Amino acid sequence: MIIRKLKIDEADNLKYLFKHKNFERYKNNVIKEIENNIRDIYIMINDNKFIGEITVHYNNKSEKETISNIRVYLSAYRVLREYQGKGLGQQLLKFVIEDLEQKGYTEFTIGVEEDNKNAIHIYNKFGFNELLARLSETHEDNTYEYNLYLRKNVNKKIEKLIKNNNLGNKILSINKVVGGLSHRMYKVITDVGVYAIKELNQGIMKRKDTYSNFVFSEKVTDIVIKNGISAVGAIKLDNDIMKNIDNDYFMIFDWVDGKVLLPDEITENHCRIIAKNLANIHNINFREIEEEDKKKISLKNFKWDYYLELSKVKNKRYTKLLEENCELLKEINYKSNKVLEYARNNLIISHTDLDRKNVIWQDNNPIIIDWEASSYINPTIEIIQVAWYWSGGENQNIDYNKFKIIIDTYKANSKIKIDSNIKKLIYANVYSGLEWIDYNLKRSLCIENTYNEEEIKLAENEVIQSINEIIYNVNEINKMIEMIN
Numbered sequence: 001m002i003i004r005k006l007k008i009d010e011a012d013n014l015k016y017l018f019k020h021k022n023f024e025r026y027k028n029n030v031i032k033e034i035e036n037n038i039r040d041i042y043i044m045i046n047d048n049k050f051i052g053e054i055t056v057h058y059n060n061k062s063e064k065e066t067i068s069n070i071r072v073y074l075s076a077y078r079v080l081r082e083y084q085g086k087g088l089g090q091q092l093l094k095f096v097i098e099d100l101e102q103k104g105y106t107e108f109t110i111g112v113e114e115d116n117k118n119a120i121h122i123y124n125k126f127g128f129n130e131l132l133a134r135l136s137e138t139h140e141d142n143t144y145e146y147n148l149y150l151r152k153n154v155n156k157k158i159e160k161l162i163k164n165n166n167l168g169n170k171i172l173s174i175n176k177v178v179g180g181l182s183h184r185m186y187k188v189i190t191d192v193g194v195y196a197i198k199e200l201n202q203g204i205m206k207r208k209d210t211y212s213n214f215v216f217s218e219k220v221t222d223i224v225i226k227n228g229i230s231a232v233g234a235i236k237l238d239n240d241i242m243k244n245i246d247n248d249y250f251m252i253f254d255w256v257d258g259k260v261l262l263p264d265e266i267t268e269n270h271c272r273i274i275a276k277n278l279a280n281i282h283n284i285n286f287r288e289i290e291e292e293d294k295k296k297i298s299l300k301n302f303k304w305d306y307y308l309e310l311s312k313v314k315n316k317r318y319t320k321l322l323e324e325n326c327e328l329l330k331e332i333n334y335k336s337n338k339v340l341e342y343a344r345n346n347l348i349i350s351h352t353d354l355d356r357k358n359v360i361w362q363d364n365n366p367i368i369i370d371w372e373a374s375s376y377i378n379p380t381i382e383i384i385q386v387a388w389y390w391s392g393g394e395n396q397n398i399d400y401n402k403f404k405i406i407i408d409t410y411k412a413n414s415k416i417k418i419d420s421n422i423k424k425l426i427y428a429n430v431y432s433g434l435e436w437i438d439y440n441l442k443r444s445l446c447i448e449n450t451y452n453e454e455e456i457k458l459a460e461n462e463v464i465q466s467i468n469e470i471i472y473n474v475n476e477i478n479k480m481i482e483m484i485n
Contacts, residue, residue, distance in 0.1 A: 054077045399400060
């Protein structure tokens with residue numbers, strides 16, 4: 001069995017693989033595009049007979065299908081009927097992908113009709129699991145619709161990243177790290193060091209001011225470290241905090257060994273340590289990076305009705321839960337916006353996302369990571385959020401003794417007094433939960449960007465958990481006010 005590229009003088013043999021209405025026109029177009037490096041055809045040969053083919057398009061009309069020197073589009077993938085069922089098609093596809101990867105391509109797209117479950121299963125097996133778009137194509141006067149799937153070889157991109165930035169001569173291992181709902185994280189070991197490499201979410205990177213927000217957060221991290229807080233900032237390469245590799249952005253951090261605590265592993269001592277760290281962050285003078293016109297806390301009226309209707313169309317697991325609580329989400333949205341108007345009068349720079357997933361513990365020593373959300377926040381709102389998460393709120397099982405320990409420890413170590421208007425401000429604690437639900441609704445419904453099945457499922461789980469957490473939070477508000485006072 002031989003697999004190789006088609007030679008131009010062999011083009012006549014393509015007629016044995018597929019019946020074209022006008023073969024001569026098709027053949028002439030193939031020859032022209034091969035000569036102009038627009039396409040190649042890989043063929044599988046058995047006993048001098050063409051038995052399979054895949055066409056590789058290097059330059060297609062659709063920007064989603066091809067990106068110069070990065071992404072190619074695969075089409076006309078077929079094996080003669082009498083040779084099917086022997087794994088030859090998968091062998092052909094594997095050869096083509098590996099050959100193109102050797103040439104530096106890291107992304108592949110392929111089209112498949114929605115009802116072709118067998119083909120979709122094979123493509124998913126090969127990593128084509130991100131649905132990019134629903135497209136249409138006209139071939140010999142026949143128009144048909146198909147789903148366009150994307151396969152990314154992130155490992156190849158990471159190899160380029162390491163090589164281009166002198167972070168090692170040899171990569172020993174690349175492993176995806178569990179977690180990371182906004183971005184993807186990898187542990188990479190080279191012959192020089194161990195790194196945490198973050199592949200940034202493309203949807204987020206398309207937003208206005210995203211890059212400047214990352215730059216701001218790294219400045220915050222640098223100042224925090226100078227002030228004795230154990231934290232991890234991005235490794236700067238050529239004075240930049242991120243690198244673009246084949247249309248994807250990456251940030252590199254030194255790997256930190258340690259443990260992220262599970263909810264039932266958090267002790268009262270952990271709560272004291274976290275509260276003291278938050279107080280110390282709030283005590284830092286960030287004057288050198290403060291803006292004259294401070295960034296305002298965003299006020300949004302989220303599109304709850306729109307999400308609900310779309311979830312019905314897409315038959316999401318959380319549709320009933322969202323429908324039952326849609327009016328509650330609107331009410332809380334309104335109340336929290338009113339509170340944030342008041343909270344804007346007193347803003348400081350802080351981490352703003354200090355929950356357990358962003359703290360790595362080495363024994364009783366916390367190392368704070370993921371400072372990308374760093375921004376201006378009302379300090380009382382943040383201490384309420386931190387007390388909520390670390391005392392069991394995210395698990396809908398608050399331990400009010402831990403809650404009180406966090407508040408009291410913060411009061412004892414912070415130069416900033418807790419705002420007396422707790423009854424108002426406590427509703428702002430719920431706003432961050434609304435933002436998180438909004439973000440995961442967009443992810444699960446593929447609004448603004450597309451995601452693979454694993455990420456969609458994770459987002460659906462977050463929507464369900466977060467709505468239930470909001471309901472629990474609202475029911476506990478009076479008790480929290482009592483504890484803080």
